[in-house]
Amino acid sequence: MSLSCYIHIPYCIQKCLYCDFTTFTQDKLPPPETYTSWIKQEISNRHHGIKDRNLRSIYFGGGTPSLIPPKEIASIIDYLKKYFLFHPDIEISIEVNPGTLTEKTLFLYQSAGVNRFSVGVQTFRDDLLKLFNREHSSKHTKKTLNLLMKNKAIFSTDLLFALNNQNTDDLQKDLDLLMSYCPHHISAYYLTLPAHHILQKNRPPENTQLQMFQQIESCLKAAGFDHYEISNFARGGFYSKHNLAYWLDKNYWGLGLSAHSFLKINGQRVRFWNPKNLNLYSKQVKQKSLPSPFSCLPNEQKEVLALHEAVTDFCHTALRTRWGIQTEKLNTLFGNRAYQLVLQKLKSLQAKEWIQNAGNRWRLSFSSWLISNHIFRELTFLKEELYQQ
Ligand SMILES: C[S@@+](CC[C@H](N)C(=O)[O-])C[C@H]1O[C@@H](n2cnc3c(N)ncnc32)[C@H](O)[C@@H]1O
Ligand code: SF4
Numbered sequence: 001m002s003l004s005c006y007i008h009i010p011y012c013i014q015k016c017l018y019c020d021f022t023t024f025t026q027d028k029l030p031p032p033e034t035y036t037s038w039i040k041q042e043i044s045n046r047h048h049g050i051k052d053r054n055l056r057s058i059y060f061g062g063g064t065p066s067l068i069p070p071k072e073i074a075s076i077i078d079y080l081k082k083y084f085l086f087h088p089d090i091e092i093s094i095e096v097n098p099g100t101l102t103e104k105t106l107f108l109y110q111s112a113g114v115n116r117f118s119v120g121v122q123t124f125r126d127d128l129l130k131l132f133n134r135e136h137s138s139k140h141t142k143k144t145l146n147l148l149m150k151n152k153a154i155f156s157t158d159l160l161f162a163l164n165n166q167n168t169d170d171l172q173k174d175l176d177l178l179m180s181y182c183p184h185h186i187s188a189y190y191l192t193l194p195a196h197h198i199l200q201k202n203r204p205p206e207n208t209q210l211q212m213f214q215q216i217e218s219c220l221k222a223a224g225f226d227h228y229e230i231s232n233f234a235r236g237g238f239y240s241k242h243n244l245a246y247w248l249d250k251n252y253w254g255l256g257l258s259a260h261s262f263l264k265i266n267g268q269r270v271r272f273w274n275p276k277n278l279n280l281y282s283k284q285v286k287q288k289s290l291p292s293p294f295s296c297l298p299n300e301q302k303e304v305l306a307l308h309e310a311v312t313d314f315c316h317t318a319l320r321t322r323w324g325i326q327t328e329k330l331n332t333l334f335g336n337r338a339y340q341l342v343l344q345k346l347k348s349l350q351a352k353e354w355i356q357n358a359g360n361r362w363r364l365s366f367s368s369w370l371i372s373n374h375i376f377r378e379l380t381f382l383k384e385e386l387y388q389q
Contacts, residue, residue, distance in 0.1 A: 004252040
């Protein structure tokens with residue numbers, strides 16, 4: 001088994017209107033050296049009990065990790081080396097905001113071992129970037145993408161769709177421009193907002209949103225991309241190894257403010273998470289955690305999954321991917337009762353043409369990618385349905 005590590009860097013230049021991640025403008029945070037020293041305390045105090053010492057991926061997400069000095073990113077990578085073995089093909093990714101990367105910082109990241117860059121393009125429309133309160137313009141985005149291309153770096157790009165006053169022609173322009181930079185990977189996210197959010201005004205109607213999803217899928221497929229997860233496309237096999245860990249039932253350890261973890265440990269499946277409050281986080285990381293990384297955490301920050309929750313999680317994450325649910329695995333991991341129950345549910349969903357079946361693999365049919373939340377609800381199991389045998 002291998003381990004993936006997520007590191008949350010909460011620093012941002014601005015607060016974007018649509019963003020719900022735990023992030024702050026720099027003036028509301030301690031100096032980056034202080035924050036990264038907390039991450040190191042978290043590593044040294046909480047690594048006990050993690051059996052998997054082989055790191056498969058590290059992901060610096062945010063926030064804007066490209067905003068703090070590259071030496072801080074390098075120092076965390078080096079610190080992890082004290083406690084973990086790095087897999088020869090380790091993927092080390094960093095999220096980069098347009099306009100925050102230079103020739104020099106790119107070199108410093110690469111020297112530290114970073115080998116994958118994820119650029120928050122969102123859209124090339126300057127009026128929308130402004131509306132969202134983003135500091136950069138499309139000029140900065142193009143510059144950043146050119147820099148990565150010129151240096152033959154492996155990079156992914158985030159694109160948002162179903163935006164205010166956006167039509168399918170606008171989206172096509174974004175897609176065409178994005179394609180001209182030949183990214184290895186694209187994450188295309190439907191802009192998700194609470195019901196009464198200020199940005200809900202003037203969004204395209206539902207049927208156009210649907211059309212947009214189909215437009216993205218057919219455009220990227222024609223360009224040689226593999227649609228391997230609801231929102232993710234890769235060409236040339238450049239899947240995100242880190243994100244695959246989330247979807248393929250692997251262990252991941254989240255470090256930093258608000259970061260979430262999932263570990264299979266001593267026969268249990270445990271989710272645990274850090275607080276969103278900076279003071280509380282800085283206090284908690286000082287405690288030594290024995291015998292496991294979550295021993296020191298209060299009960300409201302951890303959860304041992306019961307069988308029905310573990311089966312539900314397994315189905316939801318696997319169904320997000322093009323490989324779908326492998327029912328044989330359910331049998332091995334959760335026993336025959338879980339296997340039979342899920343199989344029965346999958347067959348009923350297949351009868352509605354929401355799920356397709358090939359051998360022992362069950363996956364969402366194309367039209368269901370758009371209503372996946374509804375299908376996930378159908379595959380949410382109750383304690384009464386599943387009990388320990
Ligand atoms: C954690 S954010 C950090 C990215 C980076 N700081 C930036 O803004 O470019 C990662 C990605 O989540 C996506 N995202 C953020 N808020 C979203 C929302 N409300 N709906 C859909 N996607 C969102 C954006 O595409 C963003 O690039
Ligand atoms: S820069 Fe990125 S992480 Fe920061 S507020 Fe904007 S979307 Fe969120």
